[in-house]
Amino acid sequence: MVVDELLSTPATDKVFRALADATRRDIVRTVLVQAHSVSALARQYPMSFAAVQKHVAVLEEAGLVSKQRRGRESLVRGDVDRVRDARRALDALELLWRDRVAQMDQILAEDP
Amino acid sequence: MPITRVDKDLDAHTMTVVAEYDAPVERVWQLYADPRQLERIWGPPTWPATVVDHDLRPGGRVTYFMTGPEGEKAAGYWDVVEVEAPRRFVVNDGFADDTGQPNPDLPTTRMELELAERAGGGTTMTVFSTFASTDAMKQMIAMGMEEGMREAMGQIDGILTEAA
Numbered sequence: 001m002v003v004d005e006l007l008s009t010p011a012t013d014k015v016f017r018a019l020a021d022a023t024r025r026d027i028v029r030t031v032l033v034q035a036h037s038v039s040a041l042a043r044q045y046p047m048s049f050a051a052v053q054k055h056v057a058v059l060e061e062a063g064l065v066s067k068q069r070r071g072r073e074s075l076v077r078g079d080v081d082r083v084r085d086a087r088r089a090l091d092a093l094e095l096l097w098r099d100r101v102a103q104m105d106q107i108l109a110e111d112p
Numbered sequence: 113m114p115i116t117r118v119d120k121d122l123d124a125h126t127m128t129v130v131a132e133y134d135a136p137v138e139r140v141w142q143l144y145a146d147p148r149q150l151e152r153i154w155g156p157p158t159w160p161a162t163v164v165d166h167d168l169r170p171g172g173r174v175t176y177f178m179t180g181p182e183g184e185k186a187a188g189y190w191d192v193v194e195v196e197a198p199r200r201f202v203v204n205d206g207f208a209d210d211t212g213q214p215n216p217d218l219p220t221t222r223m224e225l226e227l228a229e230r231a232g233g234g235t236t237m238t239v240f241s242t243f244a245s246t247d248a249m250k251q252m253i254a255m256g257m258e259e260g261m262r263e264a265m266g267q268i269d270g271i272l273t274e275a276a
Contacts, residue, residue: 090120103153
């Protein structure tokens, strides 16, 4: 059943936790456009290499980015589908309100 | 469709829906102030709502349950925060257990609804929703409502296509 399936996947929760941080959002935006090495990313932010590495690890855990070995560097790239997935709850709420607005309209149309 | 605007803020977990009606503000307010009308708008078409208690006053509570296509029930409640009849109310919408008691382990969604007179008559409704947390968003999906909503959207699209 849909409900059980969704409850057993903590994916949405992880995604939102990962995207709650401004630096991490920026990293996702950056690597969605083009894959970057962690050291290239680290140069873009006023923080240590280790701190950026930690942010990348959180994003990786959430499935928002993936790392790929390239020589002695790891290239970080964005996973577009997962970012879209984060929209699902808001999309669901939008659909709910579209129904409500339409149902309000129906009742109002019954007025003499 | 009377919806004129939908804004979603993925970072802030908020959504704004703006809709316009020809009916006056007092009439649109009744859709929420009257439990028998509220239950006809609150649930998706495949999950009709039944309003049990309805005390739309600050500090009051509205309780409801929705019944799914296979008879499954999903109960919820509003904790009423602010009411300025007939223009505005603010509630925290939460999940309840089988007996209708609020489930404190599940997060709430804050909903601010405002009605304003349109120039030339009619009403503009603005609904501003804020998910309390990532858990609130997950629960929203997990309640299994998404399928029903998608189905309903398909129906509306079908009607719009026919009308064109």
